[in-house]
Amino acid sequence: MFVKSASASALFAGPFALATLSHPDGPAFPALVTADAQVIDLRTAFGDKSLAIRDLLETWDTAEERLTALAGDSALERRPLTDFRVHAPVEPRQVFQSGANYRQHVIDLHVAHRAPGDDRSEDERRAEAAEIMDRRADEDLPYVFIGLPSAITGPYDDVVLPSWAEKPDWELELVAVIGRPAHQVPVEEALSHVAGYTIANDLTDRATVFRRDMPQIGTDWLRSKNAPGFTPLGPWIVPAATVGDTDDLRLVLKLNGETMQDESTKDMIFDVARMVSYASQTAHLLPGDLVLTGSPAGNGMHWGRLLRDGDVMDGSITGLGAQRTRCVAEAS
Known part of the structure; x- marks a missing residue:
């Protein structure tokens, strides 16, 4: 049976993180x-049975200090993390995604993606x-x-590969989680x-990225990226103060145990600050919103090996933990 929980070997930097369990x-x-992989129920700690992670993010300036105190309070009731199922850590109102942000x-x-009729050498196109x-x-x-x-799913949930997706691909990404509104x-x-910050695997069907019926339209992100479950998220949100400098975090994705992605955020063309600032020039970023950074x-597509039924993806980022998702072909 595929385990939908977390282990102590896949935790995070710092004294605590936020999760939805x-x-x-x-x-x-x-x-x-x-x-140390113990869980404090924040509904009880805050005395609010309707509390959600987004509520904490909306009051982050004051909530972070209180959460830090709770993490060090040994009198609070705690239970082992292995007793719980881990969901996506937050339900965002908006998801901002970045394309073409790592040079290599x-x-x-x-x-x-060689265009039809393009006979240039690989060196020329590079x-x-x-x-x-x-x-x-x-x-x-x-x-x-x-x-x-609606494309978001938990960090240990199965990912259903739609029957129409001919070339489903993986894309491990660092995600900034908004606390204070930004415009x-x-x-x-x-x-x-x-x-x-948290982790996302932004799955993409490469066969539907570009509109072949009307090439002048360009990319079709609705079709290629937004099937249910195409964005495994989490397992937790690690406070920015704990993560510190995001300019040299290591992203690693393994497919069935074989390393496919292993790169530093140093290779980003635009860093996190520039991504958040740019998105805010047009949109009003709200607490709980996600900014995926590429x-x-x-x-x-690079390896010539796309996702198929039974594949297991393990993704990790320095200090943010790890997620594991299994691919399941959609029943015809």
């Missing part, structure tokens, strides 16, 4: 998870992609689009609006 047959509830990843995709990346960095224009909250914030202030090199 449930008993096997009970409702989901907000929890504080300690570094974009170069690999540019080479893999040089073209590198030039495009340099130009994008100079112009400071990240590429951000909208995802659907038109400068880069220098952007990180003060981030409560914490995926590094090593996707299935």
